Amino acid sequence: MAMRCPGCGGKAFTVQRAAGGLEAAVCGGCGGMWVSVQRYFAFLAERESGDQSSPGPATPGEEAGADSEALKLCPVCQKFMRYYPVGHGLVFGVDRCGDCGGFFLNAKEWEALAAHGLETRLHFIPSDAWQAEVARGLRTAHDAESLVRRLGAEDAAELERVTEWIAGHRHRDVMMAHLRERLHLPVHG
Ligand SMILES: [Zn+2]
Ligand SMILES: [Zn+2]
Known part of the structure; x- marks a missing residue:
């Protein structure tokens, strides 16, 4: 056939x-x-x-x-x-x-x-591991999209840059404490 x-x-x-x-x-x-x-x-x-x-x-x-x-x-x-x-x-x-x-x-x-x-x-x-990775990627892309929608491309990019900078900084704890104080954030987390 x-x-x-x-x-x-x-x-x-x-x-x-x-x-x-x-x-x-x-x-x-x-x-x-x-x-x-x-x-x-x-x-x-x-x-x-x-x-x-x-x-x-x-x-x-x-x-x-x-x-x-x-x-x-x-x-x-x-x-x-x-x-x-x-x-x-x-x-x-x-x-x-x-x-x-x-x-x-x-x-x-x-x-x-x-x-x-x-x-x-x-x-x-087709493997589960690959497909789980794809799903994670879609989620991240979706988050990034909604951030851009709410903040505008320029501010979203700036926020992302600062976040990356803090996340990778060796004095990240000092920075976080500073942000909490300045922005009046609750102390947990
Ligand atoms: Zn065909
Ligand atoms: Zn077949």
Whole structure:
């Protein structure tokens, strides 16, 4: 049975060498990329042996954009894949089939991973540890955003600078005591 693209439903796949030498089935319709677990581990093994067939400079310019939320079906198993946000400053996520372990990436996502040095970490992205880290990052980004919204960019940046300075200072306790006194803060904490 022909593979059906999880991205666009197309059936015209060609095997291509992507950035870094990864072999993958690329959809002629949307440019999406199906990476079977066998091909991914072959790529990792090749990487480790230092036998890099043209690491292919990641093409700058067009960055991978945010994904749609639509659930995708594994082109091999026809089961729903799970979506895992990448984090690390990238706005997209990757879909993985829990059955066969294959990954589906939208066009340009592999190149974006490679540009961020994450192309050898793809198999870690679905892990609990990685996803917990992504969730923490989102929380921090959210806090920073709300600070900017309330204070304005300039004051938020200044507050952040002062906070970092105090947090890393060897006389942090003296500074905190001073702030408490000057700002009439309660002494606990
Ligand atoms: Zn497609
Ligand atoms: Zn599958």
